[in-house]
Amino acid sequence: xxxxxxxxxRRRPFGLRTRLVLAFLLVAAVSAGTxxxxxxxxxxxxxxxxxxxxxxxxxxxxxxxxxxELPQDPTGLQDVLRDIARKGKPHPWYVYAEYGSIRASxxxxxxxxxxxxxxxxxxxxNPHGSFERVVKDGVPYxxxxxxxxxxxxxxxxxxxxxxxxxxxxxxEEQAGVxxxxxxxxxxxxxxxxxxxxxxxxxxxxxxxxxxxLRKAALSMGSGRLDTRIQARGSDELADLARTxxxxxxxLERSVDELQQAEARARRFASDVSHxxxxxxxxxxxxxEVLDEEAERLDxxxxxxxxxxxxxxxxxxxxxxxxxxxSRFDARAAELNTDEVDAAETxxxxxxxxxxxxxxxxxxxxxxxARLDPRRFDVVVANLVGNALRHGGAPVTVRLRTAAxxxxxxxxxxxxxxxxxxxPPEVLPHIFDRFYKADAARTRSAGSGLGLAxxxxxxxxxxxxxxxxxxxxxxxxxxTVEMPLRVGEAVA
Amino acid sequence: MRRRSAAVLAGLATLLLGGCGVPETDVIExxxxxxxQVFPEASSGLVLFLRxxxxxxxxxxxxxxxxxxxxxxxxxxxxxxxxxxxAGPLPNERRAGLTDGLPELPxxxxxxxxxxxxxxxxxxxxxxVGDLDDLAVRQLVCTIAFTEDDEGLTPVRLRGTDTALExxxxxxxxxxxxxPRPTTAPAASxxxxxxxxxxxxxxxxxxxxQDDQAPSGP
Numbered sequence: 001x002x003x004x005x006x007x008x009x010r011r012r013p014f015g016l017r018t019r020l021v022l023a024f025l026l027v028a029a030v031s032a033g034t035x036x037x038x039x040x041x042x043x044x045x046x047x048x049x050x051x052x053x054x055x056x057x058x059x060x061x062x063x064x065x066x067x068x069e070l071p072q073d074p075t076g077l078q079d080v081l082r083d084i085a086r087k088g089k090p091h092p093w094y095v096y097a098e099y100g101s102i103r104a105s106x107x108x109x110x111x112x113x114x115x116x117x118x119x120x121x122x123x124x125x126n127p128h129g130s131f132e133r134v135v136k137d138g139v140p141y142x143x144x145x146x147x148x149x150x151x152x153x154x155x156x157x158x159x160x161x162x163x164x165x166x167x168x169x170x171x172e173e174q175a176g177v178x179x180x181x182x183x184x185x186x187x188x189x190x191x192x193x194x195x196x197x198x199x200x201x202x203x204x205x206x207x208x209x210x211x212x213l214r215k216a217a218l219s220m221g222s223g224r225l226d227t228r229i230q231a232r233g234s235d236e237l238a239d240l241a242r243t244x245x246x247x248x249x250x251l252e253r254s255v256d257e258l259q260q261a262e263a264r265a266r267r268f269a270s271d272v273s274h275x276x277x278x279x280x281x282x283x284x285x286x287x288e289v290l291d292e293e294a295e296r297l298d299x300x301x302x303x304x305x306x307x308x309x310x311x312x313x314x315x316x317x318x319x320x321x322x323x324x325x326s327r328f329d330a331r332a333a334e335l336n337t338d339e340v341d342a343a344e345t346x347x348x349x350x351x352x353x354x355x356x357x358x359x360x361x362x363x364x365x366x367x368x369a370r371l372d373p374r375r376f377d378v379v380v381a382n383l384v385g386n387a388l389r390h391g392g393a394p395v396t397v398r399l400r401t402a403a404x405x406x407x408x409x410x411x412x413x414x415x416x417x418x419x420x421x422x423p424p425e426v427l428p429h430i431f432d433r434f435y436k437a438d439a440a441r442t443r444s445a446g447s448g449l450g451l452a453x454x455x456x457x458x459x460x461x462x463x464x465x466x467x468x469x470x471x472x473x474x475x476x477x478x479t480v481e482m483p484l485r486v487g488e489a490v491a
Numbered sequence: 492m493r494r495r496s497a498a499v500l501a502g503l504a505t506l507l508l509g510g511c512g513v514p515e516t517d518v519i520e521x522x523x524x525x526x527x528q529v530f531p532e533a534s535s536g537l538v539l540f541l542r543x544x545x546x547x548x549x550x551x552x553x554x555x556x557x558x559x560x561x562x563x564x565x566x567x568x569x570x571x572x573x574x575x576x577x578a579g580p581l582p583n584e585r586r587a588g589l590t591d592g593l594p595e596l597p598x599x600x601x602x603x604x605x606x607x608x609x610x611x612x613x614x615x616x617x618x619x620v621g622d623l624d625d626l627a628v629r630q631l632v633c634t635i636a637f638t639e640d641d642e643g644l645t646p647v648r649l650r651g652t653d654t655a656l657e658x659x660x661x662x663x664x665x666x667x668x669x670x671p672r673p674t675t676a677p678a679a680s681x682x683x684x685x686x687x688x689x690x691x692x693x694x695x696x697x698x699x700x701q702d703d704q705a706p707s708g709p
Contacts, residue, residue, distance in 0.1 A: 060523075068529055074586065130519060131516075135514075146525050149526050153640070155642060156643065174513050
């Protein structure tokens, strides 16, 4: 993350880290929750079971101590119930009795609203003790139904028809159960918090190699082919890192070879140009003498001599252009910027080439620009010369300033001609080296490198040059955009 | 994956939250009944079976006035006991909502009890036993059985003016609280009506009553 943040590097809502942490938390939550829930249930059942068993057993024991007449006497029954009610275990209870049409209880009301019809039916139809937990108004109650039987003879018990019910509040058990819930929760939540630590560690251990890989890929993309990753461990990510390193090495070797080949080719072109220059200088000196002498020769010989002279001049220009291009390719071209008046610079260019009368100049005064005057001169001269050669008169040079996309001030130079324009299929290649717009016209006045050199010069200024056709397809328009203040804008 | 984990979480939450607090339960059986002391004891008192308003068989034990009437000989005290049952509940028994649910007995002397040839005792009543409801038959069978022996295991055959019921035993403890059967139920439609004679040997009092009601049906 210390790298500058590109679009892909912002934190994603469901990135690897989030997913890993979520997975860890889920596992922790499931295991902690299940453990807590199961423990809680067991503990609760134990708490409730103990209370219930104690209550049922002690209720049976209390009832078994009774002696009674059959039929029951209602007032005597009530006394008995109050007596049992006092001995409630583990908690006090209310005791209710049903016998025939008699309903008696130890409480004020003779019947209970807590005892369910199911419990009554079971207790009256089934000669067994039974209980039911009931929650009424949020309070849990244990209700016990206990039919009373008597011994008839040695082996037989008969129901007396008396059924006793006990109703016991389970408030303490409820409090105990709630304490269990709190304990389970307090146990599970820290577990979740602790699970966050290995989750983050695991996420980090995965994410760090991924991040390094990403950083390395970015670094490779920006040209540092010697970038390598430290491959640690033996997991899949380490394998990936090693593969990356091997691929990077191969790529580096390939690029290296290519670069060497290219450098050799460039050096060859440069050397050839240099080697040609010296004899050409000599030849140029000789052709001047020949031009002077040509008038005295017979006409055929004079034409041949003049042709040699003209072609030697073109060859000299071509060699100069080749050497210029070679310097660009070798990154040896340098900008020597100076504060100049743009209109003045262009006007000088036109005057030196004696184009002032053939070119219409629209040059507002007072545009101060910082640029390399020599290279700007080459740019303007190449474009105007190209327009004069291939386009139709009149040729117009316009100068203006504009604001660029990023807010920097731009110096815009437009060279328009009134010729037939550039065919659309040629436009993309117009700045290519030795590209001839007209395939039939193999011999031209230019070297074929003029526009390429223009492009390189504009680029060197950090600007752009584009070719287009004017309105209605009439005339070609070359537009050069360069920062108004070259050195300062870059810095 | 998100949907699945959400389902897991929901299930977990249900497990955790749904199980909090003290939950309700169904009715759960827990041990035997409470055995109480009754006095007078069944063996030394007059055991009669009355009925409660809810249609349950309710034993009452009265003090015997005078001496026991020769308990070992079958049928000895039965006419007295049966007469006491037909006479109905005493005031204290009535206060508890108990009734006899039996018709009037035309004459006390008309009750006779003799040992039955297949074991047990046969009691002849001067009423139509086919008209008695199930509960009345069970009251009679149990009252007579407990008169015949302390544990009330003697089979009892009731003979009335109209018909004789199949021998029955007082296994009241199994049937305690069963709702009274409608006495007008057309038992003739039941297939058991014809074969009750062979198969109903250990049948309950109701079954015996039902079996014998079948032939007397319309």
